[in-house]
Amino acid sequence: MWSYEKRxxxxxxxxxxxxxxxxxxxxxxxxxxxxLSASMRYLAQRYSMPCxxxxxxxxxxxxxxxxxxxxxxxxxxxxxxxxxxxQAKTAGFDSYYIDHTAGLWPQAAAGVPFTALEFQSKGDAxxxxxxxxxxxxxxxxVYDNLLRMIDEPEVREPLKFLRAREIVHFQRFGEAxxxxxDKLDAKNFYYFNPEFDKAMAVKAK
Amino acid sequence: MSxxxxxxxxxxxxxxxxWCKPYDWKTALKNGTIFPSLNLEFYKxxxxxxxxxxxxxxxxxxxxxxxxxxxxxxxxxxxDTHPDCPKGLSLLKExxxxxxTLLADYAAKYxxxxxxxxxxxxxxxxxxxxxxxxxxxxxxxx
Numbered sequence: 001m002w003s004y005e006k007r008x009x010x011x012x013x014x015x016x017x018x019x020x021x022x023x024x025x026x027x028x029x030x031x032x033x034x035x036l037s038a039s040m041r042y043l044a045q046r047y048s049m050p051c052x053x054x055x056x057x058x059x060x061x062x063x064x065x066x067x068x069x070x071x072x073x074x075x076x077x078x079x080x081x082x083x084x085x086x087q088a089k090t091a092g093f094d095s096y097y098i099d100h101t102a103g104l105w106p107q108a109a110a111g112v113p114f115t116a117l118e119f120q121s122k123g124d125a126x127x128x129x130x131x132x133x134x135x136x137x138x139x140x141x142v143y144d145n146l147l148r149m150i151d152e153p154e155v156r157e158p159l160k161f162l163r164a165r166e167i168v169h170f171q172r173f174g175e176a177x178x179x180x181x182d183k184l185d186a187k188n189f190y191y192f193n194p195e196f197d198k199a200m201a202v203k204a205k
Numbered sequence: 206m207s208x209x210x211x212x213x214x215x216x217x218x219x220x221x222x223x224w225c226k227p228y229d230w231k232t233a234l235k236n237g238t239i240f241p242s243l244n245l246e247f248y249k250x251x252x253x254x255x256x257x258x259x260x261x262x263x264x265x266x267x268x269x270x271x272x273x274x275x276x277x278x279x280x281x282x283x284x285d286t287h288p289d290c291p292k293g294l295s296l297l298k299e300x301x302x303x304x305x306t307l308l309a310d311y312a313a314k315y316x317x318x319x320x321x322x323x324x325x326x327x328x329x330x331x332x333x334x335x336x337x338x339x340x341x342x343x344x345x346x347x
Contacts (some may be wrong), residue, residue, distance in 0.1 A: 006318045006341055008276065011271060013344040057285040064278060074342035130217075131250065147249045160250045164237025167245050168279065174219020175286035181216070189216050 001019045003168075009067040014078040019093035021077035021150055024108060028072045028146075028162070029112035033138040035072055039065035041135060042118035043070050045128045050194035050201055051183055054125070056177045058132075061169055063151025068165065071158055073104050081154075118183070124193050125180045132173045140166040208341050222283070224292055230272035263315055270318065271273045276300050 028034045042062030049055040080093070080102040088097040095111065106114035120131050143163035150156060183201060185191045194201040227239040236244045246340025277300050284293050308319055316338040323334065332338055 003320065005274070006300065006316075006338075007267060007271065007274075008341050009271070009275060010237075012342070015344075019329050053288065057282065060281055060285055064282075066276075070341070074344070077342050078344050105238075114288060133217075133219075144247055144249065147247065147332070156250070160247075161234075161237040163250065164244065168240075168243050168282065171219065171222060171243060172282045174287055175221055177217070177219060178221060179286065186213065189213065 002066075008071055008074060008129065010062070010158050012074040012078060012158050014075060014152075016079075017082045017084075017087060017090040018079050018152070018155075019083055019151070021155060022076045023091075023096060024029060024094055024146060024149060025078050025079070025111035025141065025155075025159075027106060028142060029069060029076065029104070031108035031112075031142070032105055033135065033142050034114070034116040035065050035069035035107075035139075036104070036106050036120045038135060038139065039069060040116065042131055044119075044121040044143075045119045045132070046053075048123055049128075050125055050198075051176070053179055054129070057085055057176050058064075059166040061172065064165070064169075068162055071162065074160060075155065076104060077102075079199050096169055105109055111205075119160070123195050125195055126184075126189065129177045129180060129192065133170055133177070136166045137175065150188055178200075222287070224287075224290055225278070227296075230276045231268075233271045233279065234345075239276050240283070254280045266307075266311055266314070270304070270311060273300055273304050274305060277304060 003031065021105075030036055039062050042058040042065065046055045046058035046062065049058060052129060079188040081098075083093070083102050088094050092198070096105075096107075101103070119135070122128050122131070140163055143159055143166065146159050147156060150159070180194070183194055222242065224241070225240055225242045227233060228236065228244075230239075233239040280293060280297050280300065284290065284296060284297060287293060287318050290340045305325065307327035308317075308322040310335075311318060312322035313339065316334050317326060320335075325336070
């Protein structure tokens with residue numbers, strides 16, 4: 001169960017309309033390595049995790065990713081809330097405008113709609129944790145690329161914060177991997193799947 | 206972790222973080238972590254110190270809630286993988302106490318940010334207040 005706190009995890013205060021920047025940043029809402037994908041990935045994987053502490057971590061990081069989605073959406077909103085038709089036409093925002101006006105819709109920078117195909121829930125603890133480690137790295141790359149491309153300080157500050165979170169989450173998933181390895185056969189980590197072969201998982205413990 | 210893990214082929218290892226003295230909470234929020242050891246900067250992301258003007262009373266109150274709230278977020282993830290760390294746990298309790306007070310004060314002076322702060326901050330009022338003030342995505346609170 002979730003409850004709402006009426007504030008952003010990191011403040012967003014963007015004063016200049018810039019549909020071009022909005023179009024780039026929206027990828028972290030609905031793109032392949034975006035925050036929506038991240039939250040759904042972790043919150044889907046947690047149910048069958050064999051290590052209870054890892055299930056707890058996935059809940060907490062998955063929850064934080066929803067906060068990040070809210071930060072990204074707030075940035076897109078503030079970059080486009082005073083959009084004029086002329087700005088939409090010239091900034092490459094025209095095709096988005098036709099379908100969504102200045103409303104929020106999860107898509108990648110290139111216009112590809114959000115899809116659950118962009119993340120996995122594999123029912124295998126090692127496969128899922130390696131996906132999570134990779135996901136944090138890919139999101140970091142997107143933030144690096146956005147920081148290379150965007151100069152406006154009021155846009156860069158939240159992007160820098162979000163980039164830093166990817167590195168912290170990578171560290172925590174790495175620690176979750178170590179906790180999961182403790183539950184496996186140390187001579188052969190691939191001998192059984194602790195999410196499915198439960199009797200063997202109990203024996204190994 | 207055990208030596209066996211480190212010697213195993215076809216397996217990756219990430220070192221376990223050791224406790225280090227956290228930043229002050231304002232610096233922590235700016236840098237996206239309370240732990241100096243996890244603050245790994247990017248050469249294209251220069252440090253900008255306070256680009257905006259000095260915050261007003263309400264904004265600075267909200268900033269403090271954000272700083273304490275973020276410290277709790279980051280510390281929670283640390284404790285998820287270090288549940289036996291006494292320093293982390295006592296700091297978490299201290300921060301949770303602080304958060305409760307800050308949220309109650311904010312509700313009393315401005316608007317509730319959580320439903321719980323309707324009873325901790327404004328127990329006497331007949332005003333619902335949940336829709337008062339700007340939405341979080343509107344940018345600032347003044």
